[in-house]
Amino acid sequence: MAETVPLRGLDPQGYIAREGSLSHVPHAFRPLVASARDRILDLFGTRLHSAYLYGSIPRGTARVGRSDLDVVVVLYDEPAAADRADGQALIEALDKEFPQIDGGGTLLYGRARLLSDLETYDLGFFVACLCTPLLGDDLAEYLPRYRPDSLLARETNGDLGLLLPRWRERIEEAADSAEARRPLVRFMSRRLVRTAFTLVMPRWNGWTSDLHEMAEAFAAYYPERAEQVRAAAARGHEPTGDAAVLTSYVDDLGPWLADEYARVHGIKAPRPD
CATH class of the missing domain: 1.20.120 (Four Helix Bundle (Hemerythrin (Met), subunit A))
Known part of the structure; x- marks a missing residue:
């Protein structure tokens, strides 16, 4: 069955459709994504709740040698400064190893913050609609659907x-x-x-x-x-x-x-x- 293309990014009910999918990752970037997934698991272990990609790579529009790798890591607890430093070191290592990308970044959050009332229409929206699940339990299941209001x-x-x-x-x-x-x-x-x-x-x-x-x-x-x-x-x-x-x-x-x-x-x- 052919995939239905959302009208202006909306589903048939008028809610913002989630953009990006691992199936959209261009072939040249798939080894990079696989390596990032494995290294995130190794780095954060049982503290890891979930991880996501966002940006041009999961949208399928990445350009080899020009695009960056954008990752969101969600921990069960609030990340510390050392966690953020580890996340940045991870991206820097991947950037050196994979010429497909030109830099990148890792955003780290605690699960509770992303599901808080204060962040429902900011970071919650970001994860639910603009991020592609890579690892763990998808937080979108706990968030509302969003309209462009x-x-x-x-x-x-x-x-x-x-x-x-x-x-x-x-x-x-x-x-x-x-x-x-x-x-x-x-x-x-x-x-x-x-x-x-x-x-x-x-x-x-x-x-x-x-x-x-x-x-x-x-x-x-x-x-x-x-x-x-x-x-x-x-x-x-x-x-x-x-x-x-x-x-x-x-x-x-x-x-x-x-x-x-x-x-x-x-x-x-x-x-x-």
Whole structure:
């Protein structure tokens, strides 16, 4: 039976369909995924509740030598600083061994946090809809189904205004190095495009993780800012080290998005961290 393609990322009932699958992992990346699975088990042992992939590899859009490996590890207890260091060392080892990827990252959380009421429409949504199960008990079974509504918009990306001061600090720290600015451009570009998309998500009535599709969805409602967001989507894939780009993000596009987001959806509930 042919697989049904969700309409704008939604299932027939209008809920956001889970994106990604291990069956979508491109052939070139399958040895990498198998090695990551085995090493996560070895590293965390009985403390491991579950593990997930997210990003382009489980979506089937990864590019050899260009894409990164993104992993979520869930422990039964809250992870410590040493656990996060071990997770990062794991990714660095895989990056050296497998030329298919260009870096990556490991997010670590405790099970209780991901299932908490505070995180239901942020990290809970992330795991249930944007992550692909790799190991263990799938937390999506304990989480609700999600619609592309204003509550989801607020709780996923309604904190941009809180992030901008820290972004300015990071830009200042990288002021003398184009090489250090490049990953900042990539990270901030992606975050701004995702925020722009979720700003219009309830009106667009769907979900996508494709940066260019996000930019086009946004452009339909804010044509006066369309070219800025389209350019950010391009830099999310091909980042530059241009300091002027980062300045424009924290002095123009970022503050405008934060203000408009607060006006339309409100501000994300505060988090302890």
